[in-house]
Amino acid sequence: MTEKAEILSRVELIEQMIAAGKRTTEHHGWVFITWGIGYLVATTRMYLLPEPDIAWSVTMSVCGVLTGVGFWLTHRAKKTATEAEHSAGGVWIATALVFIPFILSGEAYKPMTAAVVIFFIIGLANLASGNILRWWPQRMVGLLWWSCAVALANGPKNLYPVIFVFNALVCQIGFGLYLIMLDRKELHRA
Numbered sequence: 001m002t003e004k005a006e007i008l009s010r011v012e013l014i015e016q017m018i019a020a021g022k023r024t025t026e027h028h029g030w031v032f033i034t035w036g037i038g039y040l041v042a043t044t045r046m047y048l049l050p051e052p053d054i055a056w057s058v059t060m061s062v063c064g065v066l067t068g069v070g071f072w073l074t075h076r077a078k079k080t081a082t083e084a085e086h087s088a089g090g091v092w093i094a095t096a097l098v099f100i101p102f103i104l105s106g107e108a109y110k111p112m113t114a115a116v117v118i119f120f121i122i123g124l125a126n127l128a129s130g131n132i133l134r135w136w137p138q139r140m141v142g143l144l145w146w147s148c149a150v151a152l153a154n155g156p157k158n159l160y161p162v163i164f165v166f167n168a169l170v171c172q173i174g175f176g177l178y179l180i181m182l183d184r185k186e187l188h189r190a
Contacts, residue, residue: 029179031067036172038063043164064096087132095125119149119167126171141175 038059045055098121123145130138148167152160 029176029181029183030070032172032176032179034066034070034176035063036168036174036176039164039168039172043161043168047161067096091125091128091132095121115164116149116153119145119152123149137175137178141171144171 042056042059045059049055123142126138126142126145128142130136130140130142145167148163148171151163155163
């Protein structure tokens with residue numbers, strides 16, 4: 001094999017790995033929807049219940065358990081993954097591990113500053129995954145998370161619920177539905 005053919009073969013392999021990573025992300029639309037619904041429930045409970053801190057810690061803990069069980073059920077039969085899938089998965093595992101003590105302590109969302117930090121971290125995870133997979137839709141979601149963080153940090157307090165609902169509907173549920181749509185298209189092509 002010539003040097004040029006070998007280089008083209010490696011580039012093709014890298015492209016196949018990135019495509020497989022994108023397909024894996026498409027299979028996880030349910031995760032984004034789960035967390036989006038959790039954000040809507042917690043935001044609603046925050047304004048209706050006397051103890052808003054409990055609303056966030058309980059709801060986000062339930063979302064975490066549902067996600068863990070869902071991943072266990074969907075991945076127990078899968079034995080192999082590409083390097084891109086491992087990398088993108090590692091970004092999300094690291095992000096989850098950052099939040100576990102933060103959410104369980106009840107400190108998440110006490111001061112609005114915590115919400116801003118969380119939005120920046122999740123935006124970073126989306127941007128990192130989007131860059132690993134070379135996928136502009138996930139990069140855009142990351143930038144939207146950051147835009148929401150900036151709006152929370154600088155906007156008037158009466159817009160906080162609107163920002164949370166927008167984030168849940170667009171960055172989580174909307175993106176999750178988009179992923180499910182892509183996944184279904186892939187199934188119909190196969």
